Amino acid sequence: MTALPTPDADTFVIEPEGLSALVEALCHEGYRVVGPSVRDGAIVLGEIASANELPCGWTARHEAAAYRVERRDDDAVFGWAVGPHSWKQELMPSRVRLWRASSAESVEEEPPPGRPLALFGVRSCDLHAIAIQDRVFLEGRYVERDYALRRTGAFVVAVDCGEPGGTCFCASLGTGPRADAGFDLALTELVSTEHRFVVRVGSDTGREIARLLPVRAATDADLEAALAVTDEAAGRMGRRLEAGGLRDLLAGNLEHPRFAEVAERCLTCGNCTLVCPTCFCTSVEDVNDLADGSAERWRSWDSCFSTEYSYIHGGSVRRSPRARYRQWLTHKFGTWHDQFGTSGCVGCGRCITWCPVGIDVTEELAAIRAGDGEVDHAHAR
């Protein structure tokens, strides 16, 4: 293998050593590289310094309310579907300081993060989730400064999915399993014969980084094998969702009896919204120092499952668990279309896996569709 002097080709192949070289190159170029590793019994995201930290030879089993990491019988690095973390924790961290003030005259905005981010191993569903958050935070009337600072200049290494999880349904929504846009480099891992990665270039920055890697030209066989990975994965989704017409279906079924049934099971714990890679609700709070009188403003994750979040003069507008679950489901799959022009769901399955009682959006939506038009007279006004 030799480094391509000018990798004009938009597609090429790297070996496992090339993957190590990619992590090194990104670190060397000054990126804070965030990628997957096995920790606390899960495949989670965090800063990595070398490809040795990647979950080589690991996979995970997903079901509603159940997740287990397991060894694979090969050395696949990406042979698993998205875990409990999402890139949201990097792009809109759970708690960030927005500004500090030592007096009314001196308000200092939080300085930009030191190093640009490199997101290493972003799945197609999550590329779509990032695109949705971009729309919310960057493309509306107001730009979210903190998000913009983290997002701008972030390098994205996407990975096609060959091992969909038991709760995945991106294929139903057209958001995966193959990365189609929004990356600098995209990898398809091939493990069956020779362990290798077919790499697609998605941007000029991606091409610059690719120049630093030991690569070889992709053959037709490589390209065919790469396409087969995602074609085959699309047929093995753990869940499916009939996505057509959901907006109107939900708008017409706000008093559906299913909402009272799901509220019996729902813990209103908020896990679904916090693991969801598109959920963006936050609250803002001020803190002050006891001694010197300085003050700070912090932004932290919040959720439509908290009563405080919907507290307006006179009380919370969504007191019952039924109202809170309905808000989550109808916003994500219905009114999001009105607000942002797409579905708010990308089919990653996290809310199903990580709901402690296994409430499943695909099952809830199917039940509402099956009983389209039913009215819960006990709750309807």
Added chain:
Amino acid sequence: MSAVATCPKLAVWKFSSCDGCQLSLLDCEDELLAIAEEIEIAYFPEATSGEIEGPYDVSLVEGSVTTAHDVGRIQEVRAQSALLVTIGACATAGGIQALRNFVDVGEWIPLVYASPEYVSTLETSTPIADHVPVDLELRGCPISKAQLVDTVSALLHGRRPRLATTSVCTECKARGTPCVMVAHGTPCLGPVTQAGCGAICPAYARGCYGCFGPMESPNVAALARQWRELGAGDDVMLRALRTFNANAPAFREASYDHE
């Protein structure tokens, strides 16, 4: 809530309790110096022998009401305090000693004490709010130092204290702890327990013990069904609900389903 006076007077009171929550105040070493500068610690027997007469701007009350004497004393404390803040599971829910509420105290006393005739106690252990109006509650067994410092600071500056009423799960997610129920199959009280501790136990791969008492809308029945799926039956759930916050209404009522 309006800001309290400049150099406000703070009193710390103890009812039936282990002193652990008061010690949390002493444990705030760095912050304590700043607190001591801004407020006058008027009554705090655990920390100082001096005593300044009331009325007090803020009273922190630890412990539950378990004797006839307590019943009268809490009225006096309330009468002398502009703001009354209860601290800890004893003061906010009755504490571990509220386990007596589920049994006949008269039968138990001779089993525990050699000279039962010296014991004068009520049948129940009850939270302060059952006796007098309470302005703010700091939950926990023990309370969180961070919440205590933030609350004192908020009261001094007329700012709203930050006291979440959501689940412990929100803190697991904020710190990135993979859920122990989902990833390990470990029963956890986090979904029905109020945030505030910082989700310490799940970060050490343990289920939440419920130290902060019920969250704002606890669905214990739904959680119990899931615990059963994980192999934790009625006996385990009963023991989990009947600990430090056994007498908190949501935990108490749910616990009867598992007797």
